[in-house]
Amino acid sequence: MNNNQDAGIHRLVVVSAGASDPSSTRMLADRVAERVSALAAQRESSVQVRFIDLRELATEVSAALVSGLTGPKLRGAIAAIGDADGLIAATPVYKAGPSGLFTSFFQVLDDDLLIATPVVLAATAGTARHALVVDEQMRSLFAYLRATVVPTSLFAATEDWADPAFAQRIDRAARELVLLVESGFAQQVRDEAWDSYQHEFDSAADDEVSVDLDSDMMRLATGGSAS
Amino acid sequence: MQFGIFSVSDITRDPVSGQTPSEAERIDAVVQIAQKAEEVGLDVFAIGEHHNPPFFSSAPTTLLGYVAGTTKRLILSTATTLITTNDPVRIAEEYSMLQHLSKGRMDLMLGRGNTAPVYPWFGQDIRQGLPLALENYNLLHRLWREDVVDWKGKFRTPLQGFTSIPRPLDCVPPFVWHGSIRTPEIAEQAAYYGDGFFANNIFWPKEHYIRLIRFYRQRFAHYGHGTEAEAIVGLGGQAYIARNSQDAKREFRPYFDEAPVYGHGPTMEDFMDSTPLSVGSPQEVIDKTLTFREYFGDYQRQLFLVDHAGLPLKTVLNQLELLGAEVVPVLRKEIAARQDPQTPEAPTHASLVAAAYGDQAPRQARPNANRGDNVTGTSPYQDSAPEAVATYPSL
Structure with a gap:
């Protein structure tokens, strides 16, 4: 629950469930992270980015x-997410749903780790027919975790990569994230209302x-x- | 410091031989295991409680009564006695009886039980598990200390003029440990009554237990039972020992890989790195066990899990030989040398009698005469306090 906002440095964690290396999911997550960093720089704050590749x-x-046993790499990831001021969560779509690895990762987190944390959700797929996976499946998972998901969801099918409109959507989502992070909304919710959420x-969210x-x-x- | 073993009473297929023991074989085996624990110089044998296959221990006081009758020195305990689905009145009666028959060589550990279907079989609901456990223990605590109890609660039929018989041996209640993995309310209850707190310490990384034990110690001191260092803490642990490390790992790996609960998950090496499991030479088991007090503070009881996951009887008896001959004597010596000299011993019947009576003879409960209707009237015992008046329900 620490916060570096006083120093103007925001901690951004990027979680990618892309399976190959490099993967298009990770590429999408990188583009959002770069956009977030650039926008923050324009606004005279800065962003420290940490990448978590779930395949590892x-x-x-x-x-x-x-088994309930949390290994050392997973503990490191959980600590990073608990300290994050903002999160980008990206997954490939498999069989009309988010990757099982992506879902499993968020299912093993403590329920209160992401309370109020601003999140950009992103998914990639081979066909535009999966476009609603982000809003219909991923958004409900993050609602359960009581995270603050930005209004713009990102979804990239093959044809979107070359589409200037997609770059615009990335820009929109990144800006929403930057504004939410800068507002200190998550920190304020936690400071003022932490006890009113179930813990x-x-x-891992409790210091x-x-x-x-x-x-x-x-x-x-x-x-x-x-x- | 007490050392012993605890068994969950699982009946598990031996993944090496492919054989699953029968209930009869496993019950015979556990009696031999308990007797062996005494023979090799261990202090405690504790048995779990379950009400469904593949377990056998549904009636722990029957088993422990038999073991008490065939041993001389061993302390009999449980891991755990279900404070949720058992009627606290029956716990008071059964364990008080065991206390008499074992001449005080017993205590018990209370737990909630996490097998959801068991609750409705006994008319309870797992969603009420915590208030049920807390209320039941509040009643149990009184039943062992008050000759006559009037009581009304949420989960059990009220009691009017009730006397739990037999009164505890020397009218000193059995010592109680409360087992919990992550419930501060249970730690609070243990601290409030000055009871012991036991962390099973098996399945999770140690960090998980450190905070709960610290909380229990703080609350124990808060309620005036002593300093934080004087709180009574017990820990579980899990070991497989062989002459050398390679043999230990080779022999135990098939049992680890197929073990219920954690099998088919992490590798044995990962599990050893982040939990108290030690698989290795006597020295490796000693070294790892010696780290426990550095994490949790000096403590009073260390129990090892040795007879699970389908390990055959012969192997378990051999484990006990190694534990008793090569591990525990060194641990006793090393811990005595390292621990704070003020660290209290785990309470025993003798120490509790001494604390309660000093040089006086303990109270012995002698009932008043049968009034003719199978009750003793308004006062159950010849020396019952005058204010302890039984008022029976009228029809």
Whole structure:
């Protein structure tokens, strides 16, 4: 929950589930990240970008799903995301849905890791028929995580790469992200309303031992009957 | 510091031989394992509680009563006794009986149980698991300390003029450990009553438990039971030992890879890096176990899981030989040399009797005469406090 906004440096984390190296998904994520950096520079702030290629975490993500064990690379990724001021999340579309690796990764995160964090969602596919995957499948996942998804979703089928209109959409999404990050919205939500969201003890999003001692369950722990 | 073993009572196919033991074979085996634990010099044997296959331990006090009758020194315990789906009245009665028969060589560890279908089989609902556990223990705590209990709660039929029999041995309740993985309310309850706190410590990286144990220690001190360092902490652990590291890894790997819960997931090496599992020579197991107190503070009880994942009886007995002969004696010596000299021992029946009575003889409960209707009237025992008056429900 730290924030470098005072120093004018925003931490941007780019999560890509692209399978090849280099992948078109990663290329799309890079383009958004570059645009975010450029826009921030114009506005006299700067962005520190960290890339997380999920293909490198694939075995740790699957181990975490079946055993709850979080490996060292996955722990590093979780720490980076927890500290991020903004996130770009990009995936290829497989069988009419986001990559299973992408979905699995976000499923093993603590529910409260991304509360209010501004996010750009992006997907790539071989055909325009998958265009609604971002809005109909990815957006609901991030709604569950209570992240702040920017209004413009990015989707690139093969034909979009050469389309100037796509560059414009990238620019739009990047600007939305920059403005949300600069506004300090996420930090303010967390400062003012953190306790009003559900948390689990020892979640990766929680820096402190912040146990609410003033609850019905805590009172029941010290004698008496449930009401 | 106490050392022992805990068993979850799984009946698992041996992935090397392909054989699955029968319930009869596994129950015979666990008795031999418990007896062996005493023979090799361990202090504690603890058994889990389950109510569905592939487990066998549905009636822990029956098993522990038998083991108590065939051992001399071993402390019998549980890992865990279900405080949610068991009626706290039955827990009070059964464990008090075990306490008498074992002459105080017992304690118990309470847990909620995370197998959802078990709850409705006993008329409960896992979604109410936490309040159920907390309320049930509040009642259990009173049943062992008050001759006559009037009680009304949310989850069980009310009690009026109820006396749980037999009264605990020497009228000193069994020591209770509360087991929890990530529930601060359970740590709070353990701290409030000055009970022990046990972290199973098996499945997750250690960082996970460090904060919960720290919270328990802080709250233990807050409630005036002693300093944070005097809180009573137990830890699980998991080891497979062979003369040398290569043999240990080669022998245990097929069992690790097929183990319920974590099998088919991380590699054994990754799991060893980030959990308390040690697979190696006696020295490697000693070195890893010695790190636990650096993370969690000095503690009172270390239990190892050794009889799971289909390991055959012969192997488990051999593990116990190695544990008892080459690992635990060194651990006792090394820990004694390293730990804060103020570190308390785990409470035993003898220490609890001494704390309660000093030089006085312990109270022995002698009932008043049967009034003729199978009750003793308004006062259950000859020396019951006058204010402890039983008022029975009228029909």
